[in-house]
Amino acid sequence: MLIDDLQAVLPGDRIVRDPDVLRSFAHDEAEWAPYAQPAVVVRPRTADEVQATVRQCIEHATPLVTRGAGTGLSGGANAVEGCVVLVLDRMTAIREIDPVERLAVVEPGVVNDDLRAACAAQGLWYPPDPASSPWSTIGGNVATNAGGVCCVKYGVTRDYVLGLQVVTGTGELVRLGRRTAKGVAGYDLAGLMVGSEGTLGVVTEVTVRLRAQRAPERTVAGYFDSTVAAGEAAAAIAAAGVVPSALELVDRHCLAAVDAWKNMGLSADAEVVLLGRSDAPGEAGDREATVMLECFEKAGATWAAQSSDQEEADALFAARRLAYPALERLGPVLTEDVCVPTHLVPEMLARIDLAAKRHDTQVANIAHIGDGNLHPLLITPTGDEDARRRAQAAFDDIVADALALGGTVTGEHGVGLLKRTGLVQELGPGVLELHHAVKKALDPHGILNPGKVLGPHSDE
Template identity: 75%
Template sequence: MDGLSALLPPGRVLSDPDVLRSYSHDEAEWAPWELPAVVVRPRTAEEVQVVVRYCVERGIPVVTRGAGTGLSGGANATAGCAVIALDGMRAIREIDPLEKLAVVEPGVVNDDLRAACAEQGLWYPPDPASSPWSTIGGNVATNAGGVCCVKYGVTGDYVLGLQVVTGTGELVRLGRRTAKGVAGYDLTSLLVGSEGTLGVITEVTVRLRPRREPEHTVAGYFSSVVAAGLAVERIAAAGLTPSALELVDRQCLAAVDEWKNMGLSADADTVLLGRTDAPGAAGDAEADAMVACFEAAGATWSARSTNQAEADALFDARRLAYPALERLGPVLTEDICVPVGRVAEMLGRVQAIGERHDTTIANIAHAGDGNLHPLLLTRPGDEDGRARAQAAFADIIAEALELGGTVTGEHGVGLLKRDGLRRELDPAVLALHRAVRDALDPHHVLNPGKVFGQENE
């Protein structure tokens, strides 16, 4: 692709094999990938446009990636493709305290935006567990959730507008900066969660909220994941909306402790972590009500935290669970979401699936909104274990759909959930999706093979 190098400033087009390999896949275990033909690290939207137009004219596949923290294979390179790596576009262009919005480039790290907003008394709520590393562009592409989404919603709830390079090479702006606006179709929301198949995001305008009150933390120990799931159902039935409600099992806590020496308790099979940011007496009352729900569901111990450092350590452990387990061997990560009233039942089914396939399954979850992350553990080089884990993975998807759930709550379809998507959506609905993709990417160069597989390429 010497012609592409001639169209861009020096250093943008990379072809060293070691560099190509480092940009060739995300964190999805066993999702297929190939070495790309080239990696391009643009610095402006106009440079992205040059790359897309060059690839459209020559029929070269384009795969866009941010930090590569995805867990579905959505950013995995295909043979002969050009990877557009947006990790170099890291400018926070604007934070507007009056309008409560921020304008950022796609390579801005989630936590960096949150920190910059906090300096002005503002808060950007979406907080995936990967927030110290994942980028806003990647969060938008997968419509990422996070710990506080049970109360405050997911990334798409905060995206006001986008600048995008389309599959025809046009550089366009979608959305608005105003609090309201219904002119035309909501193309911004269409791009959110599209996993790089409808356009390359080059700028994001997000809604902000005022900085919130300090949170009260409650913790409950349970004898099983099912018992913890029943506590989640009790909290919902009581009409409580915690600012976080996270589930972590003993295997995850032990792995984090082994890695980070945090001195975490091993007195429970499963821990539920709840938080409330309601102000004043309302926060006290909500925290007490969560403790009561824990106890009514059979918690072996539950209490409000009086030690902020301990409370923060438990939530840090929740965020570190996946990388801690990954140190021990390959981890195949699920991302199902079920109705809150079916959380306990689904957790029980996950246990049974693990036993049926002789596969160890650890559990973390955004339990408050039914988004479960069973983590299927294998040993390095154990091909039989890999096959069993993949069979268990498929069964978990099938069971979630049977309970009225979805195959992915926040990680995206990518490569790992394509079969599940076909099971979840009616053929007529799949046809609508493909028609939209044909309209925005008529040459089928944007992230081919992802989400819908090859049948639409």
Template identity: 75%
Template structure:
């Protein structure tokens, strides 16, 4: 095949993968039922210049480029399209620099989130964005989807930490965007435009992210609830009380049981829903905020609540939150939602999700970055049950509709990919969609970057 021959001339032969069994492992991300095809090749470059050579080869032959990191995405954004070249950046995993004075790090896109956080911690610094997939997901993928995480309720999402980047453009140029200074307004924020673009505007080959001092010690506040709506009311009450927790996570009993069955963590939760809050404000003020959160839980109907004095137990509960999705996935196909609504509407949204599950006879487990209204209902089905799959997909669409009715968005952090394309059309004004298409045509004039994703051209 001509494109494969050109790739073999452009980069070392060991970086071009055509073995069908290996290629198959790069066909799709973790999104359930999102369509995918077989790529003509997978290429695993190790330098930005090699990425540039690959893109130029694809431009010459009119081959689509689908970029991927660790493949942990949940929207189909990294799924291969017919005849494409999958550009896998997992081998570009170097932390190039950590600057303690200016508080930034320069990394390649294949660096795993937790590895960056650990390296920063050794120098007394902290990279806050912490998606639940942080032990596996990569910085490039986090940037491509503008990933959030557990602590983003207080510290913001990936976009808030990206200062600059190096990219390969839609015309095959290798350029730098953004800055490394604390301030800078020279020109449009093109680096910001790349964040959340899901590989449709260019290929990110390096990222500069800002860092913070290490986080202060956290107090953990746990609350048990009989009703998911009561837990939602507690979330709204925390916001109304003026509290900004460093985390406020929701996890239901189904998820905790699945995690315990998988990892044997000894979880014994006598509640249908658990809220896990954290406060990292130092000193007496932090103690007062923890007590105030406790009161919010109690007033919303908590059957039990406490400020944890057992750090090991508290850490185990947060570890279970991170493991919830893969634990549920072991039980059968899981269609994962990612809607986000204003905090005041969290109780109503959770109620609607519950009703949608009943209406479509679909089991829906719940995890959520509840503190900022980012909900992740997990629609559970059985293998080879087409009727259950059809019902789950209908429920998925209704959850999107409900979120939009409550002034929300179709995706908080997973991206549009393939699964949310219809929802994006519902959410954005047609004029705004045309603005998106104009940007895409300008930066990717030949239409090779991740075609058919996010929105139709």
């Protein structure tokens, strides 16, 4: 029996069988993504314990679903029937921060903000910063190739992963990548693992690239009467050649929800707030802030200004990060994650508005608008099945519109369960077969997070 064999190779406190606890690890934050009750939860503390668990799953032909903090929004960490859920939240060591080589070595359960704080204490900075950074883990960020507020200028998780320690689908513990600043030996297997959502291996250690701490940011805020007008401002900033350190959209539904929850004293006499930041030093930062302000005004901002109150500016960005959990308190929220070319952001925002009207669905909007990554949040009353169907229809239309504009079905949340159909539409049969070939080569027993990303295959 699988559980008996797990107990034989793992310390007793690593194995969880309590049904109530199992239910708490059965799914992530994706609304309406299917899940099942796992057979057992394993919470390892070492790479060797992860390897022992994987080998037992191979031996017993049992699915293995790897989970970090469970903050995902695509169903990528959802349990399948009879599976082992491998929870890496106890692997929390920051093993090394090297200020000379500007790298850090961490276990997958390290929380993003904890790594950032540890780096800051040494004058260093780890840029990837998803909105869930106070809770999400580096392992989960690697699994989904997470982005965040800073990625418009500084890139996503893959841009910072130098090396990985991974347990493969054959039960081997291997090291991928490098520690050096440069290296082109062999295929980029570390890069392949980033964004694979636990379908190709289990990450047990991550070596990340760091940067020097940056200059203080200048913040520009603007109020707009529509998301389309805010999109036009963002497109104008890109056309002007300015790369802001952040450019975020938040609509009034999100701000009101955050204020009702956290009582932050937020108010905005506008449908949409656009928040821009520049971290360029000295006069260059002043020029960038001025250009952003001019672009806001030319796009029809009803009010725009460079903030002189850092506390107020930080509060607005904090509200941006809290938007999703605040809205979730009001009812089920189906979260989109499409990304389109920046010059087509206004058109995509207009299509989102039309999809909401077409399907009579309330949509709140947040966005990493500077790089075209849009997060319309489809809100439904609890228990209203008709509203749920309408929201899912709007969700499908938004995916189709993003693809029609040359975009992608997911900018940073991952495919998981919710975007499998969209992935098929985006990649086409030839490229999908390449994906299936990689999956079969690296997970020959088909145990690693089955059914996610690519869905079932005829060979599985």
